[in-house]
Amino acid sequence: MRIEVEKLEETGGKFSQVYAPGELLFEEIELVEAAAITGRARRKNGDVELRGELLTKASTICGRCLKPVELQIDVKFAERFVPAVSWRHEEQHELQEEDLNISVFDGEGIELDDLVKEEILLAIPAHVLCSEDCKGLCPSCGVDRNSETCDCEAKQIDSRWDKLKNLGV
Ligand SMILES: [Zn+2]
Ligand SMILES: [Zn+2]
Known part of the structure; x- marks a missing residue:
């Protein structure tokens, strides 16, 4: 799903999407439940801010015994998309709100699939264990x-x- 910047005013910026397991493919993990994203996109000058929530369940492997481990993912995200053109003028971005991650986009549309994948990977700890005392x-x-x-x-x-x-x- 692509969020078209031009259409944000019509829709009020609200978006929601459900991805079935298998619709989003990862190398390191697998989704065992659908991934549901809801949120709101707002234009700020040339930038677009996306805020919302993502829910899913992923399966990865224990870093010690290699058994599958399921992880419940429930994250709130806040991401600012900056058009690639203005990104080059770094001085425009000197003051950033700290809770926002910054991404670059083409200035016209934002690929929600990419954001969802990124947020899921960010939500998974680097060292997953099936239990603390594995x-x-x-x-x-x-x-x-x-x-x-x-x-x-x-x-x-x-x-x-x-x-x-x-x-x-
Ligand atoms: Zn042995
Ligand atoms: Zn283990």
Whole structure:
């Protein structure tokens, strides 16, 4: 969905859109529920401000044990779109409201899909864990230490050669 700047006055700037899972594709994550965005766009001089809320549920993997982890996403966003032409005159942007992120657009329309994808990625922490005390995978044999035990630590493998053997190199 594209928000046409020229039409903002007619619609009052309100927008809402629902994206089914699979409609938005990511490399790192997957949506397990529809993503619903609602908000309002306002023109400010040449810029356009988009504010609203985004709701969805995403699936990513635990950084320690690689199991899927579902994350509820409910974020409020505030983004200012600056036309690419005026962006070059940096001095126009010296005072920015701190709660706004800045993006550049072509001056005519804003791709809501891109904004939604960006906001979803921003909402996902860099290090996701299935639980705070996830034990992770054994670095030697690869078992999930949350559900299985191995005797690698007891064996005290400390020679490089043995480590390579266990990795199957
Ligand atoms: Zn985990
Ligand atoms: Zn092990």
